Amino acid sequence: MIEPDKLNAEVISVFPDKVRISVDNLEDFQIAEEKLKVGSYLRIADNDNAVLIAIIENFSIEVGVTSEGSPRRKYILEANPLGLIRDGKFERGGDTIAIPPKKVEPAKKEEIEKIFQESLEENKKFSFATLSTNSxxxxxxxxxxxxxxxxxxxxxxxxxxxxxxxxxxxxxINAKSGEYTGLNNSHVVIFDIHSEYKTAFPTSNFIDISSLILPYWLLNSDELQELFIETESNDHNQRNTFKESVINSRILHFKGTAEQKNKIHFDSPLYFDITDVLAYANAKNSETIDTGELYATGEKKGQPKTTQGSLNGKLTNFVSRLENRINDKRLEFLLGDKAKKISFDDTLKQLLGYGSSNSNVTILDLSGVPFEVLSITVSLISRILFEYGYYYKRMRCEANSAERINNDVPLLLVYEEAHKYVPNSDLVKYRASKESIERIAKEGRKYGISLLLASQRPSEISETIFSQCNNFLALRLTNPNDQNYVKRLLPDTLGNLVDKLPSLKAGECLLIGDAVILPSIVQMDRCDPEPASNDIPYFQLWKEEWKALDVLAIKDAWYQK
Ligand SMILES: Nc1ncnc2c1ncn2[C@@H]1O[C@H](COP(=O)(O)OP(=O)(O)O)[C@@H](O)[C@H]1O
Ligand SMILES: [Mg+2]
Structure with missing residues (x-):
């Protein structure tokens, strides 16, 4: 029999989601090839029939006494059980061992490798990282x-x-299931707020403020009102006039039957001319109504008597806001001539990368979009892409009721700095984008529209959206609010691994979620080519010789807006 004192490591307590292990000498416990760290895996087993795999969550030191009464240090490791290797096969979930085994060792490299390699079918494997403890x-x-x-x-x-x-x-975009040449069938749209991604995807369908064409007439009624009506004003006159004129203009330009025309409403996705709206508002603002009587006496004798229309003079602010919007050069992409003329199908093709040449990746460089219209711009684009999925699925299912794949051209929408579009805030200026993206978060999966949200402030992202995410890459996170927020939302019972987040290196992250075989701390592989950094090398630039600056050219660019 082994004396308890001779045992270097043993399980000392077991909780549903945690095992505590006492180790006499950490040096002896480690295996040569790997230094034990938070994130390393342990194997806990008394025999090889069932091996429990656990991930180290933290280390601590306890000072006790030996049987001779001299002081002794013990290392206490806490680890999360992840699953069992039974008959050579790995199963997730660790609660199936009736009597907890006592013997603990670091998991063997081959064992871990085998779990990662064999738990997934070859054609499902998608890799972009290596284990942080063993590259x-x-x-x-x-x-x-x-x-x-x-x-x-x-x-x-x-x-x-x-x-x-x-x-x-x-x-x-580089993964291929066969030997074909040309593009694969991946489809990604990146909402790029800092102009970072063009360098990483040189052959992408690149759209910025100068090439983006987004028809204002596809905005929904909330978005339209946000654009054209002062949000602070609760002015029913403005709202009613606007609504009436939009509907009138939609009917005027619609080429269809009278019956179809009767069904046109404020939200119909049909063309209307914004200059019709302006003309209507102008007319209402200066309307005079003929009373049918004539002046009987005085200077105007014999002329028709008029009274002011009910809105006369009351729409002056509205008219000037409309004029400002229509003439704002920065809104050319939304209200300009091209935006009036572009068809719905061309808008969709542009956003999906089905253009004169096809692209897997569409980059929407939003850096030039004025802040006050950013939310409705993102909202409109997101909504169009969601509805694409919705109608495409409907079409496919109608064509073949046995169809099992809802969308054979599924999309991934990438929102960089997601807290800017979907914040935890009810402010009106975020409402549009938040609604559209929340809808995708809730329903997108059914229609082949998925989200990838990147954010440095997870605690500022709408919880509705964040809680719909099933896979997480948590990189270094230093703000305690953000750490706690992430901790709460983690799908696995791995709360304490979050304590590791502040000390991760660049590109190192906690990878968890239902696509992941074992929750792991991984090092992301380097990308090639890289996204552009926004870091200006100040000191390098400052050390160079004095540079000339063309102030006049800057003025011209400024004035053109
Ligand atoms: N996988 C990685 N391995 C090593 N360094 C990385 C890795 N990913 C990023 N870095 C480095 O970290 C820095 C920040 O990367 P970046 O992607 O711009 O961060 P963020 O978008 O979070 O601000 C860059 O200088 C980059 O070279
Ligand atoms: Mg970044």
Whole structure:
């Protein structure tokens, strides 16, 4: 019999989601190839029939006494059970061992490698990272589950979010199921607020404020009102006039039967001319009504008597806001001539990357979109892409009622700095984008529209959206509010691993979720080419010779807006 004192490591207590292990000498306990760290895996087994695999969550030191009465240090490890290797096969879930085994060792490299390699069918494996504790072990995820559910990538500035987003998409567009040449069938739309991604995807369908054409007449009624009516004003006159004129103009330009015309309403996705709206508002604002009587006496004798229309003079603010919007050069992409003329199908093709040349990745560089219309712009685009999925599914199911794949051209929508579009805030200025993206978060999966949200402030993201994410890459996160928020939303019972988040290196992250075989701390592979950094090398630039500056050219650019 082994004396208890000779046992180097043993399980000392077992909780539903945790095992505590006491280790006499950490040096002896480790295996040569790997230094034990938070995130390392342990094997707990008295025999080889059933091996419990657990991940180390934290270390602590306890000072006790030996049987001789001299002081002795003990290391206490806490680990989360992840699953069992039974008959050579790994199963998730650790609560199936009746009597907890006592013997603990670091998991063998081959054992862990085998779990990662054998738990997934070859054609489902999607890899973009290696184990942080052992870079020779690739960590694949289930590619179908990963993209079919929403993904969140969180981390402080500089933790490696943009590089991780780029790497994941680069690997997705390069994956092929056969020997064909040409593009694969991946479809990604990136909402790029900082102009970062063009360099990472040189052959993408790149759209910025100068090439984006987005018809205002596709905005829904809330978005239209946000654009054209002062949000602070609760002016029914403005709202009613606006609504009437939009409906009138939609009817005027619609080429269809009288019966169809009768069904046109404020939200119908039909063309209307914004200059019709302006003309209508102008007319109402200066309307005079003929009373049918004539002046009997005085200067105006014999002339028709008029009274002011009910809105006369009351729409002056509205008219000037309309004029400002229509003449604002920065809103050309939404209200200009091209936006009036573009057809619905061309709008959709543009956004989906089905253009004169096809692209897997569409980059929507939103850096030039004025802040006050950012939310409705993102909302409109997101809604169009969601509805694409919705109608495409409907079409496919109508064509073949036995159809099992809802959408054979599924999309991934990537929102960088997601807290800017879907914040935890009820402010009106975020309402439009928040509604559209929340809808995708709730229903997108059924229609082949998934989200990838990247954010440095997860605690500022709408909880409705965040809680719909099934796979997480949590990079270095230093803000305690954000750490706690992430901790609460983690799907696995791995709360304490979050304590590791502040000390992760660039590109190192906690990878968890239902596409992941084992929750792991991984190092993301480097992407190639890289996204552009927005870091200006100040000191390098300052050390160079004085540079000339063309102030006049800057003035011209300024005045053109
Ligand atoms: N997988 C990685 N391995 C090593 N360094 C990385 C990795 N990913 C990113 N980095 C480095 O971290 C820095 C920040 O990356 P970036 O993606 O711009 O972060 P974020 O978008 O979170 O601000 C970059 O300088 C980059 O070179
Ligand atoms: Mg970034």
């Amino acid at each position: 020779s072990i690739t960590v694949p995820v289930d590619g179908d589950k990963f993209f079919n559910k929403h993904i969140a990538i969180v981390g402080s500035t500089g933790s490696g979010k943009s590089h991780s987003v780029a790497k994941i998409i680069q690997n997705a």
